[in-house]
Amino acid sequence: MSHQTPTDRGVPPGGSPVTALTGAVAPHEAPVPRTAPGRLPSETVGRRREILYFALHGRKVLVSVAILLVLLVIAVVGPILRPGDPNAFVGPLGAPPSADYWFGTTTFGQDVFAQFASGLTATFLVGLTGGGLAALIGMTVGFVAGYRGGVLDEILNMITNVVLVIPTLALLLVVTAYLSARGLFVEAIFIGLTSWPWAARAIRAQTFSLKTREFVDLARMSGASSLRVIFREIAPNMSSYLFLTFILLFGGSILIAASLDFIGLGPTDGTSLGLMMYNAVAWSALQLGMWWWFIPPGLGITAIVGALYVMNVGLDEIFNPRLREA
Amino acid sequence: MTLQVTDLRVYYRTLAGDVRALDGVTFDLADGEIMGLAGESGCGKSTLGNSLVRIDGRMKYVAGTVRLDGLELPIADMDRMDEFRFKDISIIPQYAMSALNPTRKIGRMVADLLESRGVRFGEMRTELERRLLLVGLTEAVLDRYPIELSGGMKQRMVMVLSTLLNPSLLIADEITSALDVTSQRAVAETLVEFRARGFVKGMIVITHDVSILYQVADTLTIMYAGKLAEKAPTSVIMQKALHPYTDLLISSLPEVGVRFDERRLSGIPGTPPSLLNPPPGCRFRDRCPLAFEKCAEEPPFVEVAPDHSVACWKVA
Amino acid sequence: MRRYFGRKLSIYLLTFFVAATIDWLIPRFMPGNPVQTLLSRSALPPEAVPAMTAYYNNLFGLDQPFIQQYVNFWAALLHGDLGRSVYLSGAPVAKVIMDAVPYTLALLVPAILLSWWAGNKFGALAARRALLDNAVLPIGYILTATPYMWLAIVVAWVFGIVLGIFPISGGYSYALEPSLTWTFIGSLLAHWVMPFASLFLVMFGGWAIGMRNMIIYELDADYSRYLKALGAPSGLIRRYAFRNAMLPQITGLALQLGVIVAGALVTEIVFSYPGIGKLLLAAVQNEDYFLLQGIFLFVIGGVLVANFLVDIAYVLVDPRTRLGMRGESA
Numbered sequence: 007m008s009h010q011t012p013t014d015r016g017v018p019p020g021g022s023p024v025t026a027l028t029g030a031v032a033p034h035e036a037p038v039p040r041t042a043p044g045r046l047p048s049e050t051v052g053r054r055r056e057i058l059y060f061a062l063h064g065r066k067v068l069v070s071v072a073i074l075l076v077l078l079v080i081a082v083v084g085p086i087l088r089p090g091d092p093n094a095f096v097g098p099l100g101a102p103p104s105a106d107y108w109f110g111t112t113t114f115g116q117d118v119f120a121q122f123a124s125g126l127t128a129t130f131l132v133g134l135t136g137g138g139l140a141a142l143i144g145m146t147v148g149f150v151a152g153y154r155g156g157v158l159d160e161i162l163n164m165i166t167n168v169v170l171v172i173p174t175l176a177l178l179l180v181v182t183a184y185l186s187a188r189g190l191f192v193e194a195i196f197i198g199l200t201s202w203p204w205a206a207r208a209i210r211a212q213t214f215s216l217k218t219r220e221f222v223d224l225a226r227m228s229g230a231s232s233l234r235v236i237f238r239e240i241a242p243n244m245s246s247y248l249f250l251t252f253i254l255l256f257g258g259s260i261l262i263a264a265s266l267d268f269i270g271l272g273p274t275d276g277t278s279l280g281l282m283m284y285n286a287v288a289w290s291a292l293q294l295g296m297w298w299w300f301i302p303p304g305l306g307i308t309a310i311v312g313a314l315y316v317m318n319v320g321l322d323e324i325f326n327p328r329l330r331e332a
Numbered sequence: 333m334t335l336q337v338t339d340l341r342v343y344y345r346t347l348a349g350d351v352r353a354l355d356g357v358t359f360d361l362a363d364g365e366i367m368g369l370a371g372e373s374g375c376g377k378s379t380l381g382n383s384l385v386r387i388d389g390r391m392k393y394v395a396g397t398v399r400l401d402g403l404e405l406p407i408a409d410m411d412r413m414d415e416f417r418f419k420d421i422s423i424i425p426q427y428a429m430s431a432l433n434p435t436r437k438i439g440r441m442v443a444d445l446l447e448s449r450g451v452r453f454g455e456m457r458t459e460l461e462r463r464l465l466l467v468g469l470t471e472a473v474l475d476r477y478p479i480e481l482s483g484g485m486k487q488r489m490v491m492v493l494s495t496l497l498n499p500s501l502l503i504a505d506e507i508t509s510a511l512d513v514t515s516q517r518a519v520a521e522t523l524v525e526f527r528a529r530g531f532v533k534g535m536i537v538i539t540h541d542v543s544i545l546y547q548v549a550d551t552l553t554i555m556y557a558g559k560l561a562e563k564a565p566t567s568v569i570m571q572k573a574l575h576p577y578t579d580l581l582i583s584s585l586p587e588v589g590v591r592f593d594e595r596r597l598s599g600i601p602g603t604p605p606s607l608l609n610p611p612p613g614c615r616f617r618d619r620c621p622l623a624f625e626k627c628a629e630e631p632p633f634v635e636v637a638p639d640h641s642v643a644c645w646k647v648a
Numbered sequence: 649m650r651r652y653f654g655r656k657l658s659i660y661l662l663t664f665f666v667a668a669t670i671d672w673l674i675p676r677f678m679p680g681n682p683v684q685t686l687l688s689r690s691a692l693p694p695e696a697v698p699a700m701t702a703y704y705n706n707l708f709g710l711d712q713p714f715i716q717q718y719v720n721f722w723a724a725l726l727h728g729d730l731g732r733s734v735y736l737s738g739a740p741v742a743k744v745i746m747d748a749v750p751y752t753l754a755l756l757v758p759a760i761l762l763s764w765w766a767g768n769k770f771g772a773l774a775a776r777r778a779l780l781d782n783a784v785l786p787i788g789y790i791l792t793a794t795p796y797m798w799l800a801i802v803v804a805w806v807f808g809i810v811l812g813i814f815p816i817s818g819g820y821s822y823a824l825e826p827s828l829t830w831t832f833i834g835s836l837l838a839h840w841v842m843p844f845a846s847l848f849l850v851m852f853g854g855w856a857i858g859m860r861n862m863i864i865y866e867l868d869a870d871y872s873r874y875l876k877a878l879g880a881p882s883g884l885i886r887r888y889a890f891r892n893a894m895l896p897q898i899t900g901l902a903l904q905l906g907v908i909v910a911g912a913l914v915t916e917i918v919f920s921y922p923g924i925g926k927l928l929l930a931a932v933q934n935e936d937y938f939l940l941q942g943i944f945l946f947v948i949g950g951v952l953v954a955n956f957l958v959d960i961a962y963v964l965v966d967p968r969t970r971l972g973m974r975g976e977s978a
Binding site: 045164167170171172173174175176177180181183184204257261262264265266268269270271278280283285287292293297300301303304305307310311312314316317319 | 658659662663666667670671675676683690713731789790792793794795796797798799801802804805809816821831903905906907909910913914918928929933937939940941943944947948951952
């Protein structure tokens with residue numbers, strides 16, 4: 007059946023297709039990469055040039071990369087400009103933005119810019135670690151299930167489905183609540199451990215369709231091991247798809263971490279953008295009209311995740327010419 | 333004369349420039365003629381079929397005219413062409429297995445389509461059921477979803493639907509490639525039957541599989557690299573083709589005719605030229621065993637015998 | 649169809665079983681004596697400590713073998729006993745949660761249904777009109793990338809503080825007693841508007857983009873190409889494409905439920921809306937683990953039930969599931 011069933015497209019939740027599979031979307035869900043994988047080697051040389059062309063001319067990719075770079079620079083340069091503990095009480099209480107305190111100060115006299123810069127770092131780290139781990143698990147499960155099939159596939163599928171329906175945040179709630187000290191990486195690892203299922207499912211479907219291609223048969227017939235076939239034949243042929251999946255997992259991890267921090271289950275030391283919002287709400291920044299306290303952290307998250315989603319779409323258009331606007 | 337195509341040029345837009353998939357094609361299709369259109373993949377045969385029905389966003393009409401029953405078709409105008417589609421010119425697509433909306437009952441989809449073209453479904457129903465019986469389907473399929481039908485049933489359903497309004501011209505695009513040999517034969521016979529019953533006047537059967545054409549086609553047209561190489565009655569092509577490419581193509585077939593039985597399946601060495609910037613002159617020159625200086629000029633597609641045209645300096 | 653639902657149900661039951669087991673394991677799995685940890689962290693008056701220690705010990709049944717503890721846990725769970733809330737001075741967790749549920753549902757159900765409906769309509773429209781598309785696409789991406797709580801904060805600040813149109817805190821005015829009067833209902837509504845709107849907006853963006861992308865994909869599908877080749881008007885083709893694009897949107901809804909519920913919880917926290925989210929925050933801040941675990945089980949149960957409802961909707965739209973010919977589905 008060439009009419010793709012929605013499941014094959016694997017809809018990413020939690021800061022999301024796919025697709026859609028190109029695809030498919032819901033709240034906090036960017037389009038699923040729909041890139042057709044499995045191009046033959048002979049097509050790649052010309053395509054590489056084409057990809058470079060579109061990467062350089064595609065506005066979506068350029069703009070999103072620019073936004074991410076700016077935020078990355080702030081994250082790196084911020085701590086140099088404002089050395090010391092970002093939570094230290096350094097300035098006047100509840101001061102609006104000024105030349106000395108660009109983003110103003112909190113009710114307690116903490117420098118919002120210093121917190122913002124260090125929160126950005128935390129956000130990037132959570133995205134990278136959580137998204138990376140989720141991508142790793144998703145790929146392993148997806149490749150093995152899709153390539154080996156059989157009972158192993160059934161079991162992995164069952165596990166995937168179970169983890170998929172458990173609300174990630176709820177699971178993280180009970181787990182993290184019992185940890186008396188929570189670090190950034192612990193948080194990221196827990197996020198990675200719970201947010202991989204949709205990726206596994208999407209990758210499994212792709213692997214499944216690639217498995218029957220001639221070049222995979224050829225490799226198998228020439229005696230290559232399963233591992234070798236997966237890493238030398240299948241993975242490279244869906245590399246663009248895997249990359250898009252990673253981008254979505256990256257953004258998803260950031261959003262989950264923000265929610266967790268906001269409930270008060272974030273890292274117990276340091277700062278994060280979610281924690282800034284938690285404190286702003288807890289200490290009535292809203293009622294006091296201290297917009298400089300709660301606008302930057304949320305804007306930062308929105309900018310990062312939005313840029314990732316737009317980059318995903320831009321890259322999808324590059325990898326999959328059918329989506330380009332004529 | 334059912335169809336007259338004159339100097340048709342349709343290109344594909346790509347980043348690197350226009351791919352000249354159809355680069356000046358001229359031929360006629362007589363009333364009641366089934367023309368086979370064959371060639372390697374990428375030679376432009378499907379582009380030709382598609383251009384006559386629908387030039388989509390990735391294609392670009394460049395030049396040429398198409399006349400059907402004496403009337404010039406506005407093939408470059410997507411909207412005006414709608415009036416001719418289905419009623420005058422129709423297609424059985426390559427993807428017949430997936431051509432039916434998966435979430436609509438087939439009868440409902442047929443009704444939707446007919447009504448949208450100003451034809452009352454109620455008035456067509458009897459005829460539709462008669463034709464379904466002809467291909468071995470019962471009216472029960474109308475109450476089914478596509479997924480409930482086998483591949484062969486879907487194929488036959490699409491064949492009936494595409495020809496329901498008795499179009500003058502039918503394009504059948506690679507319709508046998510997904511089928512086993514027995515089903516291929518049945519499909520081929522159905523096409524001939526449709527013509528015999530006057531469901532369609534003329535037909536262009538596109539395939540890379542010349543053996544199937546041997547069963548159905550009155551004439552064979554061979555394409556190479558966006559141009560016509562040769563057109564002649566099937567028996568002539570099979571027995572005494574003039575163009576060296578036709579010769580090689582026919583002889584590379586595994587199972588056609590007695591003459592080639594002992595021959596091993598031999599591919600033609602070399603590859604067709606890029607259609608991005610095709611070289612001047614005969615496009616088969618580089619692979620041709622008979623090539624000589626004259627081939628640097630482009631050979632015209634000329635009639636060398638009654639109903640036999642060829643584009644080659646050696647034979648013209 | 650029976651196979652389809654059977655498969656679904658077995659996955660949901662298994663999921664609930666796994667989730668409940670995790671719920672049971674965690675306090676026992678974590679280092680240290682959970683009872684000591686619990687009591688040292690909760691701000692109990694000294695005279696209540698022995699009573700609570702005995703209560704916890706009894707409840708955890710730590711002197712019994714693990715298997716017995718596990719069986720007891722399930723027995724209690726099946727009787728709807730989720731333990732007692734420390735922070736709410738011993739009130740049964742199940743009752744505390746049930747009191748909060750109507751508020752959460754009042755936010756979630758309309759926000760999910762309306763945003764799904766409107767987002768799909770808008771997305772389909774955007775796929776058709778370039779001008780609208782250029783507006784919907786960026787706005788949709790920004791909305792869907794916005795953390796739920798931040799949009800809630802911004803909405804609360806703009807409409808509650810700056811413009812002063814809506815109250816920003818609570819489920820109804822503190823000056824009122826819950827009653828069936830127009831004043832009270834008006835107050836409920838006024839407090840409901842902003843949390844609803846901010847939930848709605850974030851989801852809307854996601855659905856709109858999803859539908860837009862799906863439609864474009866469907867318009868390129870074989871059945872669309874066939875209809876175009878037969879000269880069908882674009883209205884018919886779009887109608888078909890829309891209907892088929894709904895399928896992944898329904899699947900998407902099922903997959904998104906967890907995220908949506910999480911979004912509702914944090915939105916409630918911003919507005920101090922008296923639903924599960926506010927309860928959750930209180931549970932975390934007061935280290936009320938029974939309440940926390942009860943919320944966990946309750947949310948998972950709710951999401952599973954909602955998943956099943958979505959499955960039913962899916963079957964109504966996709967004939968392939970009815971025919972039982974799909975081996976696997978979401």
